[in-house]
Amino acid sequence: MRKKVIAGNWKMNKTLAEANQFVDDVVGKVPDDDNVEAIVCAPFPFLPSLVEKTKGSKLKVGAQTMHYEESGAFTGEVSPVMLKDLGVTHAVIGHSERRAYFAETDETVNKKVHAAFKHDLTPIVCVGETLEQREANHTMDHIENQVRKGLEGLSDEQVADTIIAYEPIWAIGTGKTASSEDANEVCTHIRNVIKDMTSEDIAEKVVIQYGGSVKPANVDELLATSDIDGALVGGASLEADSFLTLVEAGTK
Secondary structure (H helix, E strand, O other): OOOEEEEEEOOOOOOHHHHHHHHHHHOOOOOOOOOEEEEEEOOHHHHHHHHHHOOOOOEEEEEOOOOOOOOOOOOOOOOHHHHHHHOOOEEEEOOHHHHHHOOOOHHHHHHHHHHHHHOOOEEEEEEOOOHHHHHOOOHHHHHHHHHHHHOOOOOHHHHHHOEEEEOOHHHOOOOOOOOHHHHHHHHHHHHHHHHHHOOHHHHHHOEEEEOOOOOOOOHHHHHOOOOOOEEEEOHHHOOHHHHHHHHHHOOO
């Protein structure tokens, strides 16, 4: 049985005081259940404080991106070495907003995934299609291409430890959500692609999240499907009560 992974992606939100208050409100209430994992992916300036506050708790702290190099002349960037040194455990890689606004590509995503594993960070690799691609019936081909290029060159063990987040771009922050059937269909396709790349055993171990206007009202239905193993959540992860409700759904 695959564990459920609920990851909150705060994006560019909150002040340090608000971030600290969120963790104070959440940290002692995360279910003590090995079948669910709760992660908060916060802006870089907050990471040291949040890592310190979550020590010894069930709540993990992730970054929203990272560079693939360990150091160098990359003004404004943060390396996997820095994140690991802080105590960060996860890194979101290839979010559609990073691809759209900051020129990330499948190739840079792949470099970042390799760098994450080199430094013992768990990558949350995002894939997803635009509304135009969905309406043109290109969803499955596009997602397969992103998965194959993003995971290229990984060992089977690394693939098994990768978290894939399927986020249809047309559903992020729009209030629109793919139906549970449509979302699960794509997640099943992702698992089949991984099976083709590795083996059925490895594919069955991979955690595949859904993201795109996930909220307490629809999370149970999404998590009840065969191949959705959690959620990468934006707006609904910003409030402590909402986030805890989403995490609790992973225990059912």
